[in-house]
Amino acid sequence: MTDRTEAVVIVGGVTGVGVARDLAMRGVDTTLLERGSGLNAGTSGRSHGVLHSGARYAEADPEGAADCLRENGIIREIAAGCVADSGGLFLRLAGDDPEYFERKLDACRDLGMEPELLATDEVRERVPEVSDRLEAGFAIPDGVVYPSRLVAATAASAREHGATIYTDAGVTDIEVAAGRITIHTDGAEIVADTVVNAAGPWAGEVASLAGARLGMRPTRGVMVAVERSGIGPVLNRCREPADGDIVVPHGEQAVLGTTSVAVDDPDDFEREDWEVERTLAECAEMVPSLADATVQRTYWGLRPLYEPDEVGREGRGISRDFAVVAHDTAPGLVSVVGGKLTTHRRMAEAVADRVCEDLGVDEPCRTAVEPLPGAGGPERLDELAREFGAVGPADSDVVGE
Numbered sequence: 001m002t003d004r005t006e007a008v009v010i011v012g013g014v015t016g017v018g019v020a021r022d023l024a025m026r027g028v029d030t031t032l033l034e035r036g037s038g039l040n041a042g043t044s045g046r047s048h049g050v051l052h053s054g055a056r057y058a059e060a061d062p063e064g065a066a067d068c069l070r071e072n073g074i075i076r077e078i079a080a081g082c083v084a085d086s087g088g089l090f091l092r093l094a095g096d097d098p099e100y101f102e103r104k105l106d107a108c109r110d111l112g113m114e115p116e117l118l119a120t121d122e123v124r125e126r127v128p129e130v131s132d133r134l135e136a137g138f139a140i141p142d143g144v145v146y147p148s149r150l151v152a153a154t155a156a157s158a159r160e161h162g163a164t165i166y167t168d169a170g171v172t173d174i175e176v177a178a179g180r181i182t183i184h185t186d187g188a189e190i191v192a193d194t195v196v197n198a199a200g201p202w203a204g205e206v207a208s209l210a211g212a213r214l215g216m217r218p219t220r221g222v223m224v225a226v227e228r229s230g231i232g233p234v235l236n237r238c239r240e241p242a243d244g245d246i247v248v249p250h251g252e253q254a255v256l257g258t259t260s261v262a263v264d265d266p267d268d269f270e271r272e273d274w275e276v277e278r279t280l281a282e283c284a285e286m287v288p289s290l291a292d293a294t295v296q297r298t299y300w301g302l303r304p305l306y307e308p309d310e311v312g313r314e315g316r317g318i319s320r321d322f323a324v325v326a327h328d329t330a331p332g333l334v335s336v337v338g339g340k341l342t343t344h345r346r347m348a349e350a351v352a353d354r355v356c357e358d359l360g361v362d363e364p365c366r367t368a369v370e371p372l373p374g375a376g377g378p379e380r381l382d383e384l385a386r387e388f389g390a391v392g393p394a395d396s397d398v399v400g401e
């Protein structure tokens, strides 16, 4: 069977469904292909689920941080039922560099974020179990976003606007010839004018199916969900990025993260006990009672870090901002890589602008202003998450299996 469509979006993580929604809203005939039996099968379902304010990146990557701050506000508007307004804190403990704290605070102010400097007893009022080693803290507008709901609601919106969504549709080959692209999956082929590769950590593999090169350098990170209610805000350790520096509240649980280890094969990588142990131990420096908390589940995600040839292999130093790459060797194939769950809508807008220009479509992006289906109603969102098979380990405690 051969189908014909204008645009194929390869994969159903948050970026892919965001691209499919954007293109469909602009009237582009769009088909999304995901190899998993449900959506949200990759990194999107395996993150901390922090709706970043940008504070984590403020001094190192002000542009990416500004994207986070803006998108944080947009997601709260269009997808209220996907977000818990927890707020967030940056905490400096004894031994952490006071200059780094000041730099971070200034960088947040430069973004227009209005961080709230708190006395230690004010922090303690918000987080009663915080460590006695606390020396300083400030509040920022982080939140918690439930990826299963966000991915499902975005997919539902794409479908409402006419997109076709296939799961169990792993792409096995991409042929580029004479101004059209043929995408092969097991048992079917689709001919398209343009193809968006939004395969996150697998984007290098997908590009190579079309004979194109895309330098990806995924790194893995563990998350440890423990029994612990009442954490309150997202807790960020205020120091240079390091293992075990974030605690995310989830109702009766807290999700602790993370590590950063380079991975060669996104389908086959080690998951090591030291990552769990170190994450628990480091997070317990902020909240000592976490050291004895019962572990409910551990899961690993892969950061879709883009490593163009000129960038060195420096782990956390690689930018987490995103890139849109048009491949000269495979005309019609456009990749969108990097970014964060928080900035997926902005990434989708950037690649959809590019695709619409190529297709001669002159419609503006409306994804920032039109609410997602089910926004404001967690029950309906959870139904959508189950319908799309989108429940991932990041929020299975909240959304339900």
Ligand SMILES: Cc1cc2nc3c(=O)[nH]c(=O)nc-3n(C[C@H](O)[C@H](O)[C@H](O)COP(=O)(O)OP(=O)(O)OC[C@H]3O[C@@H](n4cnc5c(N)ncnc54)[C@H](O)[C@@H]3O)c2cc1C
Pocket: 010, 011, 012, 013, 014, 015, 016, 033, 034, 035, 036, 039, 040, 041, 042, 043, 044, 045, 046, 047, 048, 049, 050, 051, 052, 169, 170, 171, 172, 198, 199, 200, 201, 202, 206, 219, 220, 221, 222, 223, 257, 258, 300, 301, 302, 303, 304, 338, 339, 340, 341, 342, 343
């Ligand atoms: C440890 C960790 C913690 C994070 N925490 C946060 C956070 O708190 N907040 C935040 O904003 N961001 C966070 N991120 C970043 C964020 O999760 C990712 O940037 C985002 O989810 C990437 O989404 P994606 O759609 O690009 O990729 P993915 O979600 O990985 O989607 C890729 C999809 O491609 C599919 N696929 C692969 N190959 C094929 C093929 N051949 N055919 C069809 N389908 C295929 C996979 O099944 C998968 O569903 C975190 C990342 C990590 C690793």
